[in-house]
Amino acid sequence: MSNPSLPEPLSPGTTSPATPEPDESFSDLLSQYEKSHARKGDDGRKQLEGTVVTVSAESVLVDIGYKSEGILPFASFQNQSVNPGDKLLVSVTGRDPEGYYLLSRTRVEAPKDWSSLQRAFEEKATIVGTVTGVVKGGLSVDVGVRAFMPASRSGVRDAAEIEKLVEQEIRCRIIKLDVDDEDVVVDRRVVLEEQEASTKQQRFAEIKEGDTVSGTVRSLTDYGAFIDLGGVDALLHVSDISWGRINKPADVLSLGQPVEARVLKISDDPGKRRISVGLKQLQPHPWDAIAEKYKAGERARGTVTRLMEFGAFVELEPGIEGLIHISEMSWGKKVRIASDVVKPGETVEAVILSVKPDERRISLGLKQALGDPWADVTQKFAVGSAIEGPVTNLTKFGAFVQLSEGIEGMVHVSDISADKRIDHPQDVLKAGQTVKALVLAIDPEKRQIRLGMKQLIPTGLDEYIAEHKIGDVVTGRMVGDAAETARVELGDGIQATCHFAAPPPAPKEEARPEAKADLSSLTSMLNARWKSGATGEASKPEPARAGQIRSFRITKLDPDKKKIEVELA
Numbered sequence: 001m002s003n004p005s006l007p008e009p010l011s012p013g014t015t016s017p018a019t020p021e022p023d024e025s026f027s028d029l030l031s032q033y034e035k036s037h038a039r040k041g042d043d044g045r046k047q048l049e050g051t052v053v054t055v056s057a058e059s060v061l062v063d064i065g066y067k068s069e070g071i072l073p074f075a076s077f078q079n080q081s082v083n084p085g086d087k088l089l090v091s092v093t094g095r096d097p098e099g100y101y102l103l104s105r106t107r108v109e110a111p112k113d114w115s116s117l118q119r120a121f122e123e124k125a126t127i128v129g130t131v132t133g134v135v136k137g138g139l140s141v142d143v144g145v146r147a148f149m150p151a152s153r154s155g156v157r158d159a160a161e162i163e164k165l166v167e168q169e170i171r172c173r174i175i176k177l178d179v180d181d182e183d184v185v186v187d188r189r190v191v192l193e194e195q196e197a198s199t200k201q202q203r204f205a206e207i208k209e210g211d212t213v214s215g216t217v218r219s220l221t222d223y224g225a226f227i228d229l230g231g232v233d234a235l236l237h238v239s240d241i242s243w244g245r246i247n248k249p250a251d252v253l254s255l256g257q258p259v260e261a262r263v264l265k266i267s268d269d270p271g272k273r274r275i276s277v278g279l280k281q282l283q284p285h286p287w288d289a290i291a292e293k294y295k296a297g298e299r300a301r302g303t304v305t306r307l308m309e310f311g312a313f314v315e316l317e318p319g320i321e322g323l324i325h326i327s328e329m330s331w332g333k334k335v336r337i338a339s340d341v342v343k344p345g346e347t348v349e350a351v352i353l354s355v356k357p358d359e360r361r362i363s364l365g366l367k368q369a370l371g372d373p374w375a376d377v378t379q380k381f382a383v384g385s386a387i388e389g390p391v392t393n394l395t396k397f398g399a400f401v402q403l404s405e406g407i408e409g410m411v412h413v414s415d416i417s418a419d420k421r422i423d424h425p426q427d428v429l430k431a432g433q434t435v436k437a438l439v440l441a442i443d444p445e446k447r448q449i450r451l452g453m454k455q456l457i458p459t460g461l462d463e464y465i466a467e468h469k470i471g472d473v474v475t476g477r478m479v480g481d482a483a484e485t486a487r488v489e490l491g492d493g494i495q496a497t498c499h500f501a502a503p504p505p506a507p508k509e510e511a512r513p514e515a516k517a518d519l520s521s522l523t524s525m526l527n528a529r530w531k532s533g534a535t536g537e538a539s540k541p542e543p544a545r546a547g548q549i550r551s552f553r554i555t556k557l558d559p560d561k562k563k564i565e566v567e568l569a
Contacts (some may be wrong), residue, residue, distance in 0.1 A: 051063045059073060064090065093128070094170050104171070114179050129170055131168050137151060138150040148185050149188060155188045155189040203230060203231045204273050207229065207263055207275065209263050213262075221249070227259060235277070260279075261277035286319035287357060296354055301349050302316040303348075306344070307337075309337055312324045328363075331407075349369045352365075367406070374406070378444060384560070386438055387409070388434060399429050409450065411435075412452075415453060440455070465557050476488040478544055478549075485498060486500070552569055
């Protein structure tokens with residue numbers, strides 16, 4: 001029977017045999033190879049007595065009397081105890097890349113004749129052979145006769161690993177046997193796969209949820225790491241590496257790194273046996289001591305890890321995050337989204353507002369760390385003082401003006417202009433415009449400040465007060481009648497209050513004794529008054545009445561209250 005075309009030899013110094021014809025058998029190919037390679041004896045296939053040197057969680061190191069020690073998988077002992085100094089019967093099955101002999105506790109005899117090979121082929125039994133060299137397409141193996149092992153069935157992947165198999169004893173299975181042509185093909189890969197499956201099954205049976213296991217990082221991905229637990233792989237998800245937030249496993253783990261982990265879950269599906277492990281579960285949970293470490297009212301520093309529409313998460317320590325709600329980010333402006341104030345990776349200082357260990361929540365305040373600007377607002381902005389600031393918002397009833405960071409005052413629509421009626425503030429103002437206003441009132445408890453713009457615009461009354469002083473005599477028109485007070489118009493839009501003095505009570509006339517009228521004296525008096533024009537008694541002032549124009553004397557000027565008081569001159 002013909003063999004497929006085989007590639008060039010891989011071992012250095014080996015001469016490539018001529019390319020065989022399609023009808024050339026493997027025995028012809030081997031006969032060419034035998035000229036440069038001596039045939040291997042059977043001495044290495046017997047069982048050896050070894051002494052246990054050391055025992056680890058994965059393997060047992062055994063002294064077999066060779067230059068290098070041998071290694072037995074720890075799983076091969078199942079529930080048996082093994083200690084340094086114990087004597088064991090083992091067989092050599094090969095060598096690993098580091099030069100140690102691979103051992104087996106199962107005795108495997110090498111076939112000694114064609115009948116033995118035929119029986120092993122029919123029973124699909126595992127036999128022992130020795131790799132004698134590299135040939136086209138694979139390896140030559142001594143199994144009592146010359147056998148061929150394709151490179152694809154060697155159980156290794158590259159040329160360098162194939163060369164390391166030379167002179168090693170291996171376990172394999174006959175997959176093709178032609179006695180007449182002395183053509184034998186063996187497979188090592190299927191034996192390794194079965195051995196691996198058996199080891200996995202045994203290892204799965206040994207591992208229980210909650211166990212602490214030792215392993216080695218075999219591979220890294222963005223979502224986690226695969227840990228070799230001695231024949232079986234377990235997934236270490238990125239979220240189970242640390243209580244703190246980790247972007248990718250490669251930031252904290254490396255290939256070949258030994259780790260200890262807690263078995264979290266073992267899949268119940270026999271077809272897909274999966275093991276999940278965690279590293280952080282071996283460490284105390286950081287929330288267990290949170291109540292003692294963080295108190296409401298204290299300050300804390302942390303790093304912004306995540307931004308949401310409603311706020312930002314800040315990592316205070318690995319595994320401990322607090323939330324800054326957007327309402328706690330600024331005293332002044334209304335924050336729309338958290339990214340307007342903070343960015344991921346930014347270090348911030350905040351005040352702890354509340355700690356809820358049961359719910360694993362910490363509320364933080366960013367604006368509280370800056371201090372409450374309303375604490376001394378009455379000292380910074382006294383009533384009657386003038387301020388200047390930008391318009392931050394316009395509403396139907398008024399305009400909001402920023403006095404300082406976190407403090408706004410409102411100008412009511414009626415206090416914007418004294419000259420004309422304004423229906424909407426946007427008719428005369430716009431957002432961002434800088435305006436001047438007078439502080440009219442402050443309510444610290446309600447966090448409200450009332451402002452007025454028209455109060456800073458000079459009026460005719462202001463100018464009139466500035467141009468006059470108490471005691472000046474001015475002319476005005478009575479606006480209305482009153483017994484004690486009345487309004488007096490001193491100019492266009494300028495009014496004053498006039499106070500009238502109460503008239504003295506009329507003197508009572510005393511009763512006089514009757515006397516006879518002296519007609520001659522009365523006649524002489526009347527004649528004299530007529531000639532002189534006298535009326536006989538002092539001239540009395542005309543009573544004040546509405547519409548009357550009179551002279552008044554200023555008695556009081558109050559520029560703050562914009563009041564003028566007068567009296568009749």
